Amino acid sequence: MAFEVEDIPGDARLFLRVHEQYFVPSNDPSVKRPSSACFKKPELSVNWAKYSSAKETAKPTSAAVVELVARECKSFNQTVIHCPIQDGEKDGPNQAHSEIRGPKTHSTCDKFVRLSKVVWIRNHAPV
Amino acid sequence: MTALRTESLAPHNALAWLPGGAYGQANVGLMDLSKSWNAPGYWVSNAGSYSAYRPVASPYQTPEPYLSPELEARLIELSLLKNGWDEGESLQISSEAVEAARSVLRQLSLVRPFQGPSIVPTFDGFLQLEWHNTSRSLEFEYTPEGWSLLGVDSVNTEHPHDNTALVPLRAAADLEPFFSWFSTPELIWPSR
Numbered sequence: 001m002a003f004e005v006e007d008i009p010g011d012a013r014l015f016l017r018v019h020e021q022y023f024v025p026s027n028d029p030s031v032k033r034p035s036s037a038c039f040k041k042p043e044l045s046v047n048w049a050k051y052s053s054a055k056e057t058a059k060p061t062s063a064a065v066v067e068l069v070a071r072e073c074k075s076f077n078q079t080v081i082h083c084p085i086q087d088g089e090k091d092g093p094n095q096a097h098s099e100i101r102g103p104k105t106h107s108t109c110d111k112f113v114r115l116s117k118v119v120w121i122r123n124h125a126p127v
Numbered sequence: 128m129t130a131l132r133t134e135s136l137a138p139h140n141a142l143a144w145l146p147g148g149a150y151g152q153a154n155v156g157l158m159d160l161s162k163s164w165n166a167p168g169y170w171v172s173n174a175g176s177y178s179a180y181r182p183v184a185s186p187y188q189t190p191e192p193y194l195s196p197e198l199e200a201r202l203i204e205l206s207l208l209k210n211g212w213d214e215g216e217s218l219q220i221s222s223e224a225v226e227a228a229r230s231v232l233r234q235l236s237l238v239r240p241f242q243g244p245s246i247v248p249t250f251d252g253f254l255q256l257e258w259h260n261t262s263r264s265l266e267f268e269y270t271p272e273g274w275s276l277l278g279v280d281s282v283n284t285e286h287p288h289d290n291t292a293l294v295p296l297r298a299a300a301d302l303e304p305f306f307s308w309f310s311t312p313e314l315i316w317p318s319r
Binding site: 019021022024025026027028033035036037040041045059061106107110114 | 208212213214215245247248249250251255257259260261264266268275277279287289291
């Protein structure tokens with residue numbers, strides 16, 4: 001049965017995987033954070049927490065998974081679209097798949113960093 | 128125990144290569160070397176021991192732009208990424224971007240204190256240099272139009288202030304004031 005496309009509410013939590021190339025030291029060198037470059041894609045793939053977990057979002061090359069809130073993404077000119085991947089499609093099936101769409105300037109990407117919360121780190125317990 | 132000689136403590140009358148290793152456990156002196164790595168005349172810290180060495184420049188010589196082996200290795204690593212390196216539609220990093228980054232880093236190595244950046248790829252085949260400290264962040268993103276600069280002053284954590292600039296790719300020296308802004312809290316964002 002095909003997944004239906006749903007409206008994503010403002011309080012929805014979205015998980016974004018952070019590739020190991022994008023996980024950099026923060027102002028505290030012992031603590032890492034996602035680089036703003038992690039948020040640069042105009043169509044940013046995320047998983048909706050309604051149908052996925054942070055751990056399920058991670059791939060073998062992921063260093064971490066961060067959480068975003070849909071309402072906050074929309075506050076800087078982004079739209080959040082549920083676009084589930086059906087069985088048989090590339091990277092499918094994934095009912096949680098969604099996208100944060102919109103132009104992402106350098107400043108916008110930095111705002112994403114500030115709004116994101118690291119919720120899973122490879123080889124660590126969930127934080 | 129031999130005291131650690133930082134650039135500012137070193138005798139400026141000779142070009143000397145000082146062996147690493149022998150000065151482990153030395154005192155840090157005038158600067159926090161754990162945060163000021165990879166610059167000419169600086170000791171490189173490795174988990175608290177000083178295991179590498181840098182030339183100490185003579186005052187009779189013009190300082191030479193310098194790229195540390197660590198940063199060079201990182202640039203080579205990025206240049207070897209293939210299309211799809213993020214398991215998506217990402218592009219391999221352009222040789223122009225890598226060469227531009229190399230040029231900028233060599234130029235910035237002349238600014239004291241120099242701190243090596245994190246260098247990250249971007250999905251569209253370019254790269255970004257970034258530095259973060261407790262009060263400020265600075266990012267240089269390579270774009271075909273020029274270096275896209277973002278400086279964030281986060282002293283006021285409730286309302287961080289963003290500063291932006293676009294610097295031509297061939298004007299690497301113009302990036303120095305922005306790097307100084309990052310490392311000197313008293314400075315305001317340079318105007319262009």
